[in-house]
Amino acid sequence: MNLRNHVEKLYAQKFEEKYPLVCFLTNYVTVLDLVDMCIHSGGSPVLTDEISEAHEMVEYSKSQAVVMNFGTINREYLDIMTLTGKTANRVHVPVILDPAAITASSFRKYAIEHLLKEVKVDILKGNLGEIKFILGYDTKNKGIDSFEDEDGAEKYCIELAEKLGTVVVMTGKTDIITDGKRMAKVSNGDAKLKKICGAGSSVAAIMATYSGLTEDYFLSATVGCAVMGVASEMAEERMKEREGIRTFKTYVHDAVSMMETKELMDRLNLMEIELD
Numbered sequence: 001m002n003l004r005n006h007v008e009k010l011y012a013q014k015f016e017e018k019y020p021l022v023c024f025l026t027n028y029v030t031v032l033d034l035v036d037m038c039i040h041s042g043g044s045p046v047l048t049d050e051i052s053e054a055h056e057m058v059e060y061s062k063s064q065a066v067v068m069n070f071g072t073i074n075r076e077y078l079d080i081m082t083l084t085g086k087t088a089n090r091v092h093v094p095v096i097l098d099p100a101a102i103t104a105s106s107f108r109k110y111a112i113e114h115l116l117k118e119v120k121v122d123i124l125k126g127n128l129g130e131i132k133f134i135l136g137y138d139t140k141n142k143g144i145d146s147f148e149d150e151d152g153a154e155k156y157c158i159e160l161a162e163k164l165g166t167v168v169v170m171t172g173k174t175d176i177i178t179d180g181k182r183m184a185k186v187s188n189g190d191a192k193l194k195k196i197c198g199a200g201s202s203v204a205a206i207m208a209t210y211s212g213l214t215e216d217y218f219l220s221a222t223v224g225c226a227v228m229g230v231a232s233e234m235a236e237e238r239m240k241e242r243e244g245i246r247t248f249k250t251y252v253h254d255a256v257s258m259m260e261t262k263e264l265m266d267r268l269n270l271m272e273i274e275l276d
């Protein structure tokens, strides 16, 4: 079976009422987008910011995936993520890391280095600036936004995937997914996604929900990019005169919640590349 067929099969599980439990350790800006995207994707979200119980969300509550978003990280939250991540690693629950806005301060640099030393991440999803920053390169990022030229981005994704032994996803005009051996590119999307706050975080929420249904995180990451890209194209087609970005965002959520498997597959622009 090729990757396309696997994407179709995994996406179709959304309709099987499995409700994978996803634990979110996230920022306070896009939190509702994340939980909504998880629910739209057939999942069941749970949140905490209590250090004495966060790790229990994994083992005791049997979460099937954990999302860590660095957007408003602080010292206590870093401890919560580290403890929860270690528990997730021990009981083989996937960790999806979104290093949102890590280029913004030296504390964030310390925090990401600390977390990546202590916790094995299964999917790391960022924009190109965030990926380059983790590798130690200069970036043109401002806050949450990347202003990098994405030509030649593949080499940074492969370098980070090999360094961390994880699936790396770069979101952008074309999304790149790689584990260092395989690479997929999803060329769906709409440039208006850059104008809505929460688009990047939402991709991680969708990936995490599908990571609760498979151990192939290269595949669940690909499904996350595919769903968001196709949803934004469906949203764009619904836009009427004088409807703006807020309406577009609502239409993206509608599309993620209502997209049939055939709609996804008919529009999906997916390329699979064997590396080496």
Ligand SMILES: Nc1ncnc2c1ncn2[C@@H]1O[C@H](COP(=O)(O)OP(=O)(O)O)[C@@H](O)[C@H]1O
Binding pocket: 126, 127, 144, 145, 146, 171, 172, 173, 174, 175, 188, 189, 190, 191, 192, 193, 194, 198, 199, 200, 201, 203, 225, 228, 229
């Ligand atoms: N120029 C673009 N054209 C179409 N889609 C894009 C473009 N840039 C980003 N996207 C899409 O927007 C979503 C969020 O990606 P991105 O803006 O890179 O995240 P972040 O908010 O983390 O910077 C992804 O689904 C990505 O594919």
Ligand SMILES: Cc1ncsc1CCOP(=O)(O)O
Binding pocket: 027, 029, 030, 070, 071, 072, 100, 101, 144, 196, 197, 198, 199, 200, 201, 202
């Ligand atoms: C504005 C902001 N500041 C810290 S996190 C955040 C939101 C992140 O949004 P996105 O998911 O679009 O990167």
